Amino acid sequence: xxxxxxxxxxxxxxxxxxxxxxxxxxxxxxxxxxxxxxxxxxxxxxxxxxxxxxxxxxxxxxxxxxxxxxxxxxxxxxxxxxxxxxxxxxxxxxxxxxxxxxxxxxxxxxxxxxxxxxxxxxxxxxxxxxxxxxxxxxxxxxxxxxxxxxxxxxxxxxxxxxxxxxxxxxxxxxxxxxxxxxxxxxxxxxxxxxxxxxxxxxxxxxxxxxxxxxxxxxxxxxxxxxxxx
Amino acid sequence: xxxxxxxxxxxxxxxxxxxxxxxxxxxxxxxxxxxxxxxxxxxxxxxxxxxxxxxxxxxxxxxxxxxxxxxxxxxxxxxxxxxxxxxxxxxxxxxxxxxxxxxxxxxxxxxxxxxxxxxxxxxxxxxxxxxxxxxxxxxxxxxxxxxxxxxxxxxxxxxxxxxxxxxxxxxxxxxxxxxxxxxxxxxxxxxxxxxxxxxxxxxxxxxxxxxxxxxx
Amino acid sequence: xxxxxxxxxxxxxxxxxxxxxxxxxxxxxxxxxxxxxxxxxxxxxxxxxxxxxxxxxxxxxxxxxxxxxxxxxxxxxxxxxxxxxxxxxxxxxxxxxxxxxxxxxxxxxxxxxxxxxxxxxxxxxxxxxxxxxxxxxxxxxxxxxxxxxxxxxxxxxxxxxxxxxxxxxxxxxxxxxxxxxxxxxxxxxxxxxxxxxxxxxxxxxxxxxxxxxxxxxxxxxxxxxxxxxxxxxxxxxxxxxxxxxxxx
Numbered sequence: 001x002x003x004x005x006x007x008x009x010x011x012x013x014x015x016x017x018x019x020x021x022x023x024x025x026x027x028x029x030x031x032x033x034x035x036x037x038x039x040x041x042x043x044x045x046x047x048x049x050x051x052x053x054x055x056x057x058x059x060x061x062x063x064x065x066x067x068x069x070x071x072x073x074x075x076x077x078x079x080x081x082x083x084x085x086x087x088x089x090x091x092x093x094x095x096x097x098x099x100x101x102x103x104x105x106x107x108x109x110x111x112x113x114x115x116x117x118x119x120x121x122x123x124x125x126x127x128x129x130x131x132x133x134x135x136x137x138x139x140x141x142x143x144x145x146x147x148x149x150x151x152x153x154x155x156x157x158x159x160x161x162x163x164x165x166x167x168x169x170x171x172x173x174x175x176x177x178x179x180x181x182x183x184x185x186x187x188x189x190x191x192x193x194x195x196x197x198x199x200x201x202x203x204x205x206x207x208x209x210x211x212x213x214x215x216x217x218x219x220x221x222x223x224x225x226x227x228x229x
Numbered sequence: 230x231x232x233x234x235x236x237x238x239x240x241x242x243x244x245x246x247x248x249x250x251x252x253x254x255x256x257x258x259x260x261x262x263x264x265x266x267x268x269x270x271x272x273x274x275x276x277x278x279x280x281x282x283x284x285x286x287x288x289x290x291x292x293x294x295x296x297x298x299x300x301x302x303x304x305x306x307x308x309x310x311x312x313x314x315x316x317x318x319x320x321x322x323x324x325x326x327x328x329x330x331x332x333x334x335x336x337x338x339x340x341x342x343x344x345x346x347x348x349x350x351x352x353x354x355x356x357x358x359x360x361x362x363x364x365x366x367x368x369x370x371x372x373x374x375x376x377x378x379x380x381x382x383x384x385x386x387x388x389x390x391x392x393x394x395x396x397x398x399x400x401x402x403x404x405x406x407x408x409x410x411x412x413x414x415x416x417x418x419x420x421x422x423x424x425x426x427x428x429x430x431x432x433x434x435x436x437x438x439x440x441x442x443x444x445x
Numbered sequence: 446x447x448x449x450x451x452x453x454x455x456x457x458x459x460x461x462x463x464x465x466x467x468x469x470x471x472x473x474x475x476x477x478x479x480x481x482x483x484x485x486x487x488x489x490x491x492x493x494x495x496x497x498x499x500x501x502x503x504x505x506x507x508x509x510x511x512x513x514x515x516x517x518x519x520x521x522x523x524x525x526x527x528x529x530x531x532x533x534x535x536x537x538x539x540x541x542x543x544x545x546x547x548x549x550x551x552x553x554x555x556x557x558x559x560x561x562x563x564x565x566x567x568x569x570x571x572x573x574x575x576x577x578x579x580x581x582x583x584x585x586x587x588x589x590x591x592x593x594x595x596x597x598x599x600x601x602x603x604x605x606x607x608x609x610x611x612x613x614x615x616x617x618x619x620x621x622x623x624x625x626x627x628x629x630x631x632x633x634x635x636x637x638x639x640x641x642x643x644x645x646x647x648x649x650x651x652x653x654x655x656x657x658x659x660x661x662x663x664x665x666x667x668x669x670x671x672x673x674x675x676x677x678x679x680x681x682x683x684x685x686x687x688x689x690x691x692x693x
Contacts, residue, residue, distance in 0.1 A: 003337040011334040015320065015327075022322040022360075077320065086318030089282050090380060091308035092335045153606075157586070157599070164589065171582045171603075174575050175610050178617040185621070207617060214609050222602045228304075229284065229595065242684060246590060249680060252687035286592055438690035 005096040012100025016074060017107060025073055026108050030066050031115055037062045038119045048125065053194050055124040056187030059116045060180055063109065063147070067176070068169055070108055071151040074101055075159035084159065084227060094224030098152055102219070106148035113140055126191040131198045136190035139201065142208035143183040149215040150175050157226040175215075182207045233259045235295060235384055235415040236281055242289035243273075243280045250276035252439030253290065258417060263410050265426040266419040268436035274419040275315065277436065278386040281417070282312040295383060311382030313390055317373035321362035325352050325372050328361060332376040346378040349405060366393035371401070378405065385409060385416045391425065403429050456667040465660045471653025475501075478646035492558040497646060499551040501654035502544045503573060508658060509541025510576055513583075514608040517601035528673065529666075531597035534604055535587055536665035538580050540658060545577040568622055572615040579607050593673055 020026055041058045045051055051058075078084035087097060117136075120126055128136055150172065158168040182204040188194070189201025236258035243251040250273045258264055266274050279285045281294050283303035292299040297306040319328050326347070333343040347353040350371040361369060370393055377385070385406070391399045399422075406416055406429060420426040427433060435442040457465075479497035486493035516534035520526055552570045553563045564570075586603050587596060639647070 003335060007337075008335050011331055015323070015331050018327070019320060019322045077322075080321065081319050082314060082316030083318045083320060085284070085314070085316070086312075086376075087335070089284060089307055089310070089312045090332075090336055091304070096335070157603075167582070167585055170578070170585060174579045174582065174614070175606075177575060178610075178613045181617045181621050185624075203620070207613075207620070211613055214613065218606055218609055222606065225598055225602045228598065229591065242680075244592065244680065247676070247680070247683070249684045249687050252684045252691075286595065288592060439687050440691050442691065 003093070003096070005093055005099065008093055008096025009099035009103065012097055013103040013107075016077070016101060016104030019077055020104070020108060026070070026111060030069055030073075030108075030112060033069070034062045034066045034112060034116060035119055037065060038116060038123060042123055051124040052126055053188075055120045055126045056191055056193065057180075057184040058124070059113070059120050059187065060143075060183050062116055063113055064173075064176060064180060066112055067109070067147055067151055068172070070105060070112070071155035071168060071172075072165055074105055074108075074152070075155045079159050088227065094227060095220050097227075098156070098219050098223035101156075102148045102152045102216075105151055106144055109144045109147055110140070113144065126193065128190050128192075132190040132192060135186060135198050135201045135205065139183055139186040139190065139205050139208065142205055142212050143179050143186075146179050146208060146212040146215055147176060149212060149219045150179075153215065153219040153223055153226065156223055159227070178211055179208065182211070234293070235260055235262075236417070237293040238280075238287075238291065240290035241280065241287045241292045243276055243285050243287050245276065245285070250285075250439055251280060251287075254436070254439065254441055256434060256441055256444075258415060260415055261410055261413065262432055263406060263416045263430045264418070265423075265430035265433045266417055266436055267421070267423060267426070267433060268442075272436045273439040274436050275388050276439075278312060278388050278417065278419055279314070281384070281386055282310050283307050284312070309382060310384045310386065311377045311380045312386045312388070313373060313377050314388050317369050318376065319361045319369060319372055322360060324358050324360055325364070325368075325375075326357040328372055329357075329375050329379065333379045336380050338379040338381070342379050342381070346375040349378065349401075350375040351401065367395060367398050370394055371398060374402070374405065378409075383414055385414055387416065387418045387420075389420055390418060391420060391422050399425065456664045456671070461660060461663055464656050468653055468656040468660050471649055471656060475646060475650040475653050478642070479650070483643045483646050484640065489559055492555065495551050495555040495558070497650050499548060499555055500647060501650040502547040502551060503569065504651050505654045505658045506541055506545040506548050506573055506576065508655060509537045509544060509662075510580075510607075510611065512537040512662070513541065513580075513604050517604035520597055520601050521605070526594065526597065528593055528597060529670075531593070531600065532666040532669040532673075533662065534600065535584075536662045536669060538583050538587075538604070539665060540661045542577065542580045542584065544654075544658065545573055545580065548573050549577060566618075566622055566625075568615060568619045571618045571622075572611065575614045576611055579611065583607060593676075 038058065041062075042051060045054070075084070078087075121128075154168060154171045154175070158164045158171065186201040186204040186208070189196045189198050189204070192198065234257065236256060238254050238256045240253045240255055241251055242249055242253060254273070254277060256277075266277065268274055276285060280287055280292065280299070283294070283299055283306045286303065287299050294306050295309050299306065320331070323331070329343055329347055329352075333340075344353065347357060352368065352371050352375055356368065361372060364372070370390070374390070387406075390402050394402065403425070406418070410416055418426055418430065432444060434444040475497055479494050483494070485491045513534045516530045516537065520530035520534065523530065549570065552567075552573075556565050557563050583600065583603050587600050589596070589599065
């Protein structure tokens with residue numbers, strides 16, 4: 001009776017997204033929070049030129065801060081009534097769970113980042129067009145995939161037992177550092193900040209793609225072990 | 230070990246945070262039995278059920294379930310075992326129908342099996358469209374059982390299945406259990422409801438301080 | 446290692462005494478050589494002497510990282526999942542974190558003396574900082590509890606993920622810093638002309654610190670083995686107490 005990984009993944013992703021649509025945690029809590037973070041950056045930095053130059057970095061920083069909330073939320077749904085335990089007991093293939101939850105997290109992150117980029121364009125007065133837009137979209141896709149895989153993986157480890165949630169930032173931050181570095185540089189290229197050309201952004205996107213591939217594969221292989229008791 | 234042996238534990242020890250919740254359990258359950266597990270709180274009934282489901286490591290002794298040696302591999306046995314624990318494993322923001330649908334999909338049950346399970350647990354019809362977070366404890370329990378029923382497991386492990394249900398609900402549980410046993414499943418029920426469960430069970434096992442005291 | 450063997454002699458063995466002595470001699474020489482016999486650098490003066498600590502500890506930090514990764518892989522691949530590998534991985538991580546801290550401290554002081562800043566975004570130093578935090582996370586995961594095998598399983602996965610992550614971090618930082626082409630010296634030891642004695646002392650230091658690392662790890666993992674054995678004894682007591690509960 002064992003189901004294929006793709007069917008499990010689709011069911012898990014659909015379930016997570018449906019729960020999000022009903023509970024509206026992203027739209028009602030995470031988006032306002034990260035929008036506020038963008039505004040507070042402006043208060044702290046207080047200089048239009050500086051803001052315009054560092055806009056790329058600020059968007060990705062705000063994304064990372066919200067990543068913790070999103071990851072904890074996606075696993076709170078599972079641990080609230082012991083659903084993750086039940087999934088383990090039922091012998092449901094953990095790879096399917098990993099892919100499903102990563103896809104759902106990916107979608108939520110994309111929604112978040114879209115709003116943040118719009119906020120950056122409005123608040124920090126950057127703009128993007130033509131080749132820059134292509135670079136930006138590719139960068140966002142690759143970076144978000146990496147973040148979704150890594151968030152699901154380490155989120156699975158830190159879910160459940162009391163006191164474990166505090167471990168998530170400690171484990172996750174070093175791992176997402178390459179994403180922050182590369183995504184910011186690529187975004188700055190896309191915005192043509194400080195005279196950087198669009199062409200210079202592509203090597204960074206390549207690293208993001210490698211990161212996503214490495215942790216996608218690594219996650220597939222290790223998720224089962226990390227959610228195990 | 231015969232093909233009929235479903236659970237075979239000999240002096241099994243399982244620890245939780247260093248505490249030996251099971252201090253040396255010797256238990257043998259054969260196919261089609263309905264075993265009642267009783268004992269005071271803290272005796273280790275829940276731990277024993279979780280150990281049989283491969284959720285808890287057995288670090289000493291022998292622990293075989295459905296032919297799998299749990300001291301070596303705890304994971305392969307899970308597909309064939311169904312556990313209903315203290316929690317229901319449901320998603321509060323989804324409706325009953327969506328919950329049962331999800332579980333049916335991930336375990337590979339057909340639509341007919343899903344509908345049949347919902348009907349048997351009396352959660353179809355209008356009730357199916359309500360969100361789990363709005364339900365009573367008994368209704369949630371029935372939903373959880375429906376999710377278990379669709380799995381068609383060979384070994385059912387039920388931890389206090391009657392808790393929170395009214396008389397009608399409890400009768401329904403008993404009927405489901407008997408039907409499952411009739412179609413070949415083996416059932417182990419941990420319960421405080423001794424009179425009702427003794428009517429149901431073919432055998433009673435007493436668990437005290439992490440060991441089997443006696444078994445009738 | 447049986448409980449009986451461990452009970453008798455403490456954590457040293459004839460072998461560890463030998464290389465413990467070697468480490469002591471080597472480090473003694475490095476101390477003398479580093480502080481007294483080697484010349485000062487033409488540019489940096491006496492500040493260059495920090496190199497004799499900074500470079501070897503950096504080397505050992507990376508060595509610890511590799512040992513933890515390899516030991517974790519060995520645990521995972523072996524059919525018996527021998528806990529000895531897991532203990533070596535854990536001991537190596539603990540000792541490694543100490544050496545990583547020493548690397549960061551010595552690097553920071555060196556930067557302060559030579560350029561007046563406590564921190565430079567040198568790829569090696571930055572990667573070491575990341576390794577430091579990652580291994581603190583690894584040690585936190587080791588402390589999550591459960592049986593020894595549960596701990597081993599979780600830790601080995603985290604260690605192997607770290608093996609994937611650290612090179613990615615390093616590569617990203619290298620790419621990043623190459624953008625800021627402060628041409629000349631990206632790290633304090635880039636510009637030093639080394640004469641024979643300096644090079645010898647440096648290499649001897651690498652050797653000495655490595656032997657010290659091996660000595661510390663073998664002692665630490667023996668202590669861990671004793672702790673595990675003690676846990677087993679405690680469990681025996683708890684089990685018999687519980688058994689008596691029933692008979693009472």
